[in-house]
Amino acid sequence: MPKAFASAFLAAVACSFLMSLVSPAQSKAVADWTASDLEQLRQVQTAALRDDYAYQQTAHLTDNIGPRLAGSPQSAAAVQYVADELRKLGLEVRLQKVSVPYWVRGEERAELVGYPGQVPGTQQKIVVTALASLDNATPPEGITADVVVVGSFAELAALPREKVAGKIVVFNEPFDHSKVAAGFALAAYGEAVAYREDGREAAARAGAVAALVRSAGGAEFRLPHTGETGYDPKLPAIPAAAVTAEDAELMARLAAQGPVRLHLVVTPKLLPNVDSYNVVADLKGTAHPEQVVIVSGHLDSWDLGTGALDDGVGVAVSMEAVELLQRLHLKPKRTIRVVAWMAEETGAFGARVYAKEYAGDMANHFAAIETDLGAGHPLGINVSGDDSLLARLQPIAGVLQSSGAGVIRPDEDTGVDITPLKVAGVPTFSPIQDLRTYFDYHHTAADTLDKVDPHELQENAAVVAVLAYALANMNGDLPRKPLPTPDWLK
Amino acid sequence: MPKAFASAFLAAVACSFLMSLVSPAQSKAVADWTASDLEQLRQVQTAALRDDYAYQQTAHLTDNIGPRLAGSPQSAAAVQYVADELRKLGLEVRLQKVSVPYWVRGEERAELVGYPGQVPGTQQKIVVTALASLDNATPPEGITADVVVVGSFAELAALPREKVAGKIVVFNEPFDHSKVAAGFALAAYGEAVAYREDGREAAARAGAVAALVRSAGGAEFRLPHTGETGYDPKLPAIPAAAVTAEDAELMARLAAQGPVRLHLVVTPKLLPNVDSYNVVADLKGTAHPEQVVIVSGHLDSWDLGTGALDDGVGVAVSMEAVELLQRLHLKPKRTIRVVAWMAEETGAFGARVYAKEYAGDMANHFAAIETDLGAGHPLGINVSGDDSLLARLQPIAGVLQSSGAGVIRPDEDTGVDITPLKVAGVPTFSPIQDLRTYFDYHHTAADTLDKVDPHELQENAAVVAVLAYALANMNGDLPRKPLPTPDWLK
Numbered sequence: 001m002p003k004a005f006a007s008a009f010l011a012a013v014a015c016s017f018l019m020s021l022v023s024p025a026q027s028k029a030v031a032d033w034t035a036s037d038l039e040q041l042r043q044v045q046t047a048a049l050r051d052d053y054a055y056q057q058t059a060h061l062t063d064n065i066g067p068r069l070a071g072s073p074q075s076a077a078a079v080q081y082v083a084d085e086l087r088k089l090g091l092e093v094r095l096q097k098v099s100v101p102y103w104v105r106g107e108e109r110a111e112l113v114g115y116p117g118q119v120p121g122t123q124q125k126i127v128v129t130a131l132a133s134l135d136n137a138t139p140p141e142g143i144t145a146d147v148v149v150v151g152s153f154a155e156l157a158a159l160p161r162e163k164v165a166g167k168i169v170v171f172n173e174p175f176d177h178s179k180v181a182a183g184f185a186l187a188a189y190g191e192a193v194a195y196r197e198d199g200r201e202a203a204a205r206a207g208a209v210a211a212l213v214r215s216a217g218g219a220e221f222r223l224p225h226t227g228e229t230g231y232d233p234k235l236p237a238i239p240a241a242a243v244t245a246e247d248a249e250l251m252a253r254l255a256a257q258g259p260v261r262l263h264l265v266v267t268p269k270l271l272p273n274v275d276s277y278n279v280v281a282d283l284k285g286t287a288h289p290e291q292v293v294i295v296s297g298h299l300d301s302w303d304l305g306t307g308a309l310d311d312g313v314g315v316a317v318s319m320e321a322v323e324l325l326q327r328l329h330l331k332p333k334r335t336i337r338v339v340a341w342m343a344e345e346t347g348a349f350g351a352r353v354y355a356k357e358y359a360g361d362m363a364n365h366f367a368a369i370e371t372d373l374g375a376g377h378p379l380g381i382n383v384s385g386d387d388s389l390l391a392r393l394q395p396i397a398g399v400l401q402s403s404g405a406g407v408i409r410p411d412e413d414t415g416v417d418i419t420p421l422k423v424a425g426v427p428t429f430s431p432i433q434d435l436r437t438y439f440d441y442h443h444t445a446a447d448t449l450d451k452v453d454p455h456e457l458q459e460n461a462a463v464v465a466v467l468a469y470a471l472a473n474m475n476g477d478l479p480r481k482p483l484p485t486p487d488w489l490k
Numbered sequence: 491m492p493k494a495f496a497s498a499f500l501a502a503v504a505c506s507f508l509m510s511l512v513s514p515a516q517s518k519a520v521a522d523w524t525a526s527d528l529e530q531l532r533q534v535q536t537a538a539l540r541d542d543y544a545y546q547q548t549a550h551l552t553d554n555i556g557p558r559l560a561g562s563p564q565s566a567a568a569v570q571y572v573a574d575e576l577r578k579l580g581l582e583v584r585l586q587k588v589s590v591p592y593w594v595r596g597e598e599r600a601e602l603v604g605y606p607g608q609v610p611g612t613q614q615k616i617v618v619t620a621l622a623s624l625d626n627a628t629p630p631e632g633i634t635a636d637v638v639v640v641g642s643f644a645e646l647a648a649l650p651r652e653k654v655a656g657k658i659v660v661f662n663e664p665f666d667h668s669k670v671a672a673g674f675a676l677a678a679y680g681e682a683v684a685y686r687e688d689g690r691e692a693a694a695r696a697g698a699v700a701a702l703v704r705s706a707g708g709a710e711f712r713l714p715h716t717g718e719t720g721y722d723p724k725l726p727a728i729p730a731a732a733v734t735a736e737d738a739e740l741m742a743r744l745a746a747q748g749p750v751r752l753h754l755v756v757t758p759k760l761l762p763n764v765d766s767y768n769v770v771a772d773l774k775g776t777a778h779p780e781q782v783v784i785v786s787g788h789l790d791s792w793d794l795g796t797g798a799l800d801d802g803v804g805v806a807v808s809m810e811a812v813e814l815l816q817r818l819h820l821k822p823k824r825t826i827r828v829v830a831w832m833a834e835e836t837g838a839f840g841a842r843v844y845a846k847e848y849a850g851d852m853a854n855h856f857a858a859i860e861t862d863l864g865a866g867h868p869l870g871i872n873v874s875g876d877d878s879l880l881a882r883l884q885p886i887a888g889v890l891q892s893s894g895a896g897v898i899r900p901d902e903d904t905g906v907d908i909t910p911l912k913v914a915g916v917p918t919f920s921p922i923q924d925l926r927t928y929f930d931y932h933h934t935a936a937d938t939l940d941k942v943d944p945h946e947l948q949e950n951a952a953v954v955a956v957l958a959y960a961l962a963n964m965n966g967d968l969p970r971k972p973l974p975t976p977d978w979l980k
Contacts, residue, residue: 063743064607066614077609117554119567124556124796127935221711222795222936246938253553253939305712306614445617446712448736449743 032474033395040473041399041466044324048462049403053323055454057085057316061299062306062449070300070343071102071274078299079277082340085319086281089326091338095277096357098350100343102274103132105303106267108241113144114261115254123263124250128212128241129224129304130266131196132346135237136229138210142265143168143239145209149252153195153202165207168262170255171195172214172248175439185435186413189442192216193227200229200240210264211240214248217439222246225443226302228346241266278350279340283322285472287333294337294368295321295468298344298417305447309438313452313460314371315340321465332472334366341417344372348416352489355420362424367471367478369429370415371464374442375457376434380407381467384414385427386479396470405463407432412483419489425480429471431463522964523885530963531889531956534814538952539893543813545944547575547806551789552796552939560790560833561592561764568789569767572830575809576771579816581828585767586847588840590833592764593622595793596757598731603634604751605744613753614740618702618731619714619794620756621686622836625727626719628700632755633658633729635699639742643685643692655697658752660745661685662704662738665929675925676863676903679932682706683717690719690730700754701730704738707929712736715933716792718836731756768840769830773812775962777823784827784858785811785958788834788907795937799928803942803950804861805830811955822962824856831907834862838906838979845910852914857961857968859919860905861954864932865947866924870897871957874904875917876969886960895953897922902973909979915970919961921953 033041061068061078068075083093110126112118130136148163149170150156156169173195179188193216203211215225222244229240241264243251254260279299285291297314301307318338325332342350358365380397383389390408397406414428422428434456441447471478523531551558551568558565573583600616602608620626638653639660640646646659663685669678683706693701705715712734719730731754733741744750769789775781787804791797808828815822832840848855870887873879880898887896904918912918924946931937961968 059743060607063614063740064605064747065609066612073611074609077612115554117550119555119564121563122556122567220936220940221713221930222934222938223711223713246936246940249940250553250938253549257554440711444712446710446736448712448740450710450736450739 030475032392032476033470037473038395038399040330041396041470043328044330044465044469045399045403045462047324047328048320048465049458051320051324051458051461052454054313054316054320054457054461055452057319058308058312058452058457059449061312061315062308066306067303068299068301068307069303070100070276070346070349071271075276075300075342079279082279082299082315082319086279086338089323091281091283091322093279093281096280096353098276098278098342098353099273100276100349101346102271103346104269104271105130106137106269108266110262110264112260113263114259116257126247126262127222127224127244128264128266129226130268131227131229131240131242132268133200133229133240134231134270136239137267137269138239138265140267142263143209144261144263147251147255147260147262149255156202156206161207167208168210168212168264169203169206169208170212170243170248170251171199172252174214175217175245180436180439185439189216189439196227196229196242198230200238201232201235204235204238208238210238212243213240215242215244217442217444220245223444223446226304227443239264239266276342278342278354281338283325283332283336285334286331289335290364291334291366292337292364293334293366293468293471294339294418295464296339296341296368296370296417297372299340300343300345302345302443304445306449307447308449308452309374309447310442311372313375313457317371317457317461317464320461321468324465325469330469332469334472336468336472344417351417351420362426365421365426367427367429368418368421369464369468370418371431371460372415373433373435374438375452375460376436376438377456378405378431378433378460378463380405380409380432381463382411382414382430382432383408384412384422386481388479389427396467399466400463403459403462405459419486423483423485423489425482427478427480429467431460433460520965522882522966523960527963528885528889530820531886531960533818534820534955534959535889535893535952537814537818538810538955539948541810541814541948541951542944544803544806544810544947544951545942547809548798548802548942548947549939551802551805552798556796557793558789558791558797559793560590560766560836560839561761565766565790565832569769572769572789572805572809576769576828579813581771581773581812583769583771586770586843588766588768588832588843589763590766590839591836592761593836594759594761595620596627596759598756600752600754602744602750603753604749606748616737616752617712617714617734618754618756619716620758621717621719621730621732622758623690623719623730624721624760626729627757627759628729628755630757632753633699634751634753637741637745637750637752639745646692646696651697657698658700658702658754659693659696659698660702660733660738660741661689662742664704665707665735670926670929675929679706679929686717686719686732688720690728691722691725694725694728698728700728702733703730705732705734707932707934710735713934713936716794717933729754729756766832768832768844771828773815773822773826775824776821779825780854781824781856782827782854783824783856783958783962784829784908784911785954786829786831786858786860786907787862789830790833790835792835792933794935796939797937798939798942799864799937800932801862803865803947807861807947807951807954810951811958814955815959820959822959824962826958826962834907841907841910852916855911855916857917857919858908858911859954859958860908861921861950862905863923863925864928865942865950866926866928867946868895868921868923868950868953870895870899870922871953872901872904872920872922873898874902874912876971878969879917886957889956890953893949893952895949909976913973913975913979915972917968917970919957921950923950
């Protein structure tokens with residue numbers, strides 16, 4: 001987030017903070033936190049800013065275990081590892097069974113085999129990576145077809161069917177770097193990822209034989225970005241892959257000169273479902289053990305990199321929240337439940353199982369936190385729920401402001417895995433993070449440990465730990481506000 | 491180059507420019523350029539800043555022809571293409587035969603097959619790319635050995651032989667980003683590339699079975715940087731490859747925890763020599779046709795990207811220098827010779843052949859220019875030769891200053907291909923370019939057309955065209971200063 005944007009928020013926050021101090025409604029009630037509570041929160045914050053526990057956990061998950069694609073042996077090892085570490089911290093650990101699809105990448109390559117000015121006997125390499133879905137492979141020998149490059153869904157829709165039928169559609173919608181620079185990285189990602197999610201179906205509907213999507217990311221280092229793509233059983237199951245920004249541009253330039261023919265091989269497979277697990281680990285509350293504050297990240301990752309930013313760090317800061325409390329001998333009044341979600345990337349399978357199993361116990365879910373946007377410097381806390389939550393959290397902003405994380409803002413995007421809880425009315429939270437470089441690495445081979453800044457990770461751990469402990473210990477109740485179920489969760 | 495650095499140069503330049511205007515030595519002689527000459531140079535500059543010829547040439551060389559590895563069909567097509575284009579411009583074109591090694595990349599992959607904390611049945615992928623050399627391949631099935639990670643040649647030399655013998659040495663010398671940021675990109679590259687050039691021999695001398703070198707580049711997007719590596723027939727011919735910065739760091743972290751075992755497959759081949767060519771094209775001088783001003787870049791590239799920055803742009807701006815003169819009907823007094831050098835990357839073979847053939851004609855080589863560091867904004871002109879050249883070129887700086895390229899500075903690095911001319915005493919020149927991002931892309935798959943900023947390319951074309959025409963038309967002679975032959979040219 002750019003400084004100007006942050007400053008505006010801080011000014012707004014300071015103002016509402018002052019107002020909340022003098023609010024008659026507040027002064028009548030018991031304060032959510034006593035001075036002594038706030039002092040404990042400062043103690044947690046200070047300890048977090050010096051702790052390397054989260055970094056060590058991220059290092060083990062990424063360097064030693066490696067990529068943790070749902071269903072893979074590494075994801076199984078990660079479940080055991082995190083469960084063991086949380087047991088070592090004295091938590092009550094449960095492995096919640098989640099049946100997950102096990103998608104495995106196969107061969108993947110592509111070459112332009114015909115194009116204007118081609119030197120006889122040569123080809124141009126196109127860097128591709130398969131997108132995860134059902135029935136998404138070419139035959140082993142690949143397919144060969146002319147490409148049609150479009151800049152948008154609208155441009156595809158405007159083409160007569162005979163211009164698309166039998167061809168490979170290339171969606172060349174550029175990632176909007178200016179939005180990222182302006183602090184709206186998620187908006188830029190949202191625009192780009194629509195093509196990754198829906199491009200396959202749109203191309204199939206138009207009669208294409210495959211869909212290639214320009215990578216939904218910010219960097220231009222010939223890096224393809226993987227991810228999930230849609231599947232509609234009513235449409236032909238055509239192969240879909242991501243190409244790099246460079247290769248999408250190359251095809252666009254060449255196609256403007258004349259016919260461009262591509263040979264594409266992607267042979268991913270969907271293996272039979274595998275039993276995997278959410279790690280669910282409770283640090284029992286002393287006063288209200290039945291009431292739960294979830295602190296979470298997702299344990300699975302894509303396979304190209306080692307899933308450091310997405311989402312090794314999210315699991316690691318969640319683990320650190322309880323590590324800090326145990327080390328500091330601080331006892332939460334409510335139960336703090338660390339959850340390492342399984343199979344977020346391939347369809348939020350762990351989150352769905354959790355929501356189903358605990359459907360009858362939602363009233364005891366006091367709050368939920370997820371960290372799933374890397375480990376860039378946190379500016380504060382995103383809050384989804386009733387508007388009054390913003391004022392209620394101002395004392396916490398006061399604590400966090402000393403590490404530059406004093407912003408409390410409303411934002412519905414608090415994390416995929418806690419969406420079912422949010423829909424059920426549970427107040428949900430996530431750190432507000434600096435996302436300027438996150439989408440450069442997200443879902444690529446370059447999502448590796450070196451991208452994690454150890455100090456910024458500490459800052460994130462501080463936000464998450466302070467928030468979790470504050471929610472677990474607050475005196476009052478939180479208002480609940482059920483929200484509409486998003487399409488993907490229906 | 492950062493602004494502060496540039497400003498210091500500009501101040502120095504402005505000062506010496508003023509001094510040169512009042513220099514008695516200069517005022518006695520005929521001026522190198524008349525006011526009318528300088529007016530023509532401004533005309534060339536203005537036209538260059540509006541011309542897209544160089545961009546169109548770069549686009550054809552990279553998009554339509556593609557990578558131009560010496561000896562490849564694409565390099566042969568590029569020779570014919572450039573020769574034809576220069577003939578179309580009315581030049582007298584000669585193809586100068588150069589026998590070149592034809593190195594071809596084979597399979598390349600690597601995996602960590604044993605390391606601390608490894609999940610049974612899994613491996614960690616290591617991104618590698620072969621370095622070009624003689625006898626540089628593993629057997630088709632690869633080799634498997636433990637790795638020894640060192641930070642420097644000195645660290646390797648300090649290890650007892652039994653710690654290295656039979657192992658794979660990983661040179662993990664980080665690229666010095668702070669030097670790049672401070673304007674010393676070539677120094678940073680020089681330090682890093684020493685390991686690419688000499689790492690194989692150092693590892694072989696120490697008894698290693700292979701050498702892996704951290705990529706000599708600035709970016710950290712899991713991109714390996716290829717290039718040439720040394721060959722010493724007295725040493726065992728061990729495989730050598732580059733790994734990405736991320737993978738070098740991963741191996742260093744894991745090796746600090748315990749033994750790390752790597753499986754490496756690189757199967758490049760050196761095919762029999764191929765007849766290729768320097769394109770040598772003359773725009774004949776009207777007054778001194780026997781005197782030659784060379785304007786040049788190299789036509790071959792590495793194979794991972796399409797050789798846009800290295801060095802499609804160098805050939806393209808050289809072609810544009812004569813295109814501009816022809817279009818503006820400007821006649822040089824001396825011959826302007828466009829040279830598109832062959833096989834610079836694999837050993838400057840074209841440059842060697844040219845120097846040998848023209849050894850007896852060096853006196854007629856008035857000056858030589860090469861552009862081989864991309865197309866970043868040019869700040870002026872690097873000059874190698876007698877110190878008096880700096881003052882002599884000040885009127886040209888005066889012209890170029892309007893596009894921010896008014897710096898004239900001494901620098902021996904004017905280009906690999908014109909080094910034999912420089913050694914023989916010919917004054918040599920190159921644009922001073924902003925190199926802040928050049929080594930991020932250099933020798934990687936990301937060296938593609940989109941990395942060329944069209945306007946900055948025009949600025950470079952302006953510098954090269956103005957300088958070439960100024961040298962071809964100047965009244966005086968230039969002092970000559972033979973220089974020692976560098977080791978690589980002996």
